[in-house]
Amino acid sequence: MLIDIQHLNYTYPSSGGVSVHALNDITVSFEAGSFTAIAGYSGSGKSTFVRHLNGLLRADSGDIRFQGESIYGKKYPISRLRQKVGLVFQYPEHQLFCRTVLEDAAFGPLNMGHDRETAEQMARRALERVGIGEELFSSSPYELSGGQMRRVAIAGVLAMGPEVLVLDEPSAGLDPYAKRQLFSLLKEMQGEGVTIILVSHSMEEIAEYADRVLVFYGGRICMDGSPEEVFSNKEELDRIGLEMPQIMECMWRIREAGIPVEGLSCSEAAAEELILKAMKGGSDA
């Protein structure tokens, strides 16, 4: 197992006597090459959780093992962990700071101890990866469009060659087209063996791209399964007030209204077939 997490607890330092138990006995593991989405409302513990994955926050109790080794061990090289587990924050473009696009993307590799030439080469590759062409390398990152800035920021993380890529709401504020581009990049990286962990508010996105969904609620993981499994569990989703992808919502409504669909699905193609079949059955009867 690539990442193995046991009984993780984390409480935010109390302010004014109220301490917030943000993570409550989290036990979960991630396989290499998997694509996992994390859903749940603001304040459910998602962002706090992912900040533990590269040691940015340290749990009060519990353990995280990365490639079999506890990251809380005395001699564990936490800086190496941070290269292997790349974390892309919300609105990462707010963290761009260098004079040129290339310098910004090369900052990580330079920090890793590479010489400038190697670092820039790594940065170039990463920038090309995210679709930022040579002609923009010497532009100021602030001159770019929002979507381009987001990609430069992601390239800065990719340049370090992470084995795990953790992204906290990477598509917020992007238009549908830019979102598609971003997700096809993530799928491509998954294909090359990179493990993807994605925090998202968009059930559509989750249903379309993730292989597995974890739903956080009140600092706990309350659901864990494939998107089809999780989004078919209407009772539990209603209890925690999480919405489902619109296609799944259609399927539920149709089923509850008495049209005999023989299954549930989040995908348009599958839903189309199920509905057509049910409607044909209906007209024969």
Place this chain on the structure above:
Amino acid sequence: MIRASNVVYSYLKYGRTGEEPVSVRALDHVDLEIERGSFISIIGHNGSGKSTLAKHFNGLLFPKEGTVWIDDLPTDGKGNLAQIRQKVCMVFQNPDNQIIGATVEEDIAFGLENMQVPTEQMQERIDRSLEAVGLTEKRNENPGCLSGGQKQKTAIAGAVAVSPQCLVLDEATAMLDPRARREVIRVARKLNEEEGITVILITHFMDEIIHSHRIFVMDHGVVVQSGTPKEIFADPGLLEQYHLELPPVTKLAFGLRQKGLPLELPVLEPEELLKQLLRIRKGGGAC
């Protein structure tokens, strides 16, 4: 309420030292009219000019060519700016960038103080706007401790207290979770329906715009399409062309129709799809 005629806006983009700055045209001869009391949406991909246009509606930007009128006031920067900004209020994307008060109430009072509203009236206006957005219970809280949705509602309440005729939400839901997003849209619709405030919604979420009276689609600084939601969503190719997308249920209904189900298109909501399917099953579905 708002009329834009032949509006051009361009800015200078500076390159490296020694290079001549280039003029970039963000709005390219925009004409549009927004009726009082309507709920309008503006969509378009990143960089299409939506926000630039919106900033012309309350004089944050002035046209380089052409004119924007708010009622009968041209936004030419000549003295009527205070009047215009009282008529048209804006709420922006990031809730943390637009809140300044130590309590929710104080934050709402800021605009009123600026307008020199007498203290006696102030309390009443604050009460009313808190109620309009449903934040009365939070009036004494520190806005910093509120959720993203509550912060955006505080910002909306601050705008509503000024008694604007028009509220512009510039991607005000982009940073919110789905529940908070729905809440903010619900408040905007309520203000539109019950108080008659004109709402201009700028967003990437197609599910937010299906109730608008009119949608404007922007691309490269130009309004390329406008129409009712039914008109805009009737042509899947159209939105794709501008890097936008149909809501999933609308796509599903298109697919079903192609496979022979006599659905009336476009379908904008799950509820509507269900109704049509039930109708077809009853045998009344022949087109």
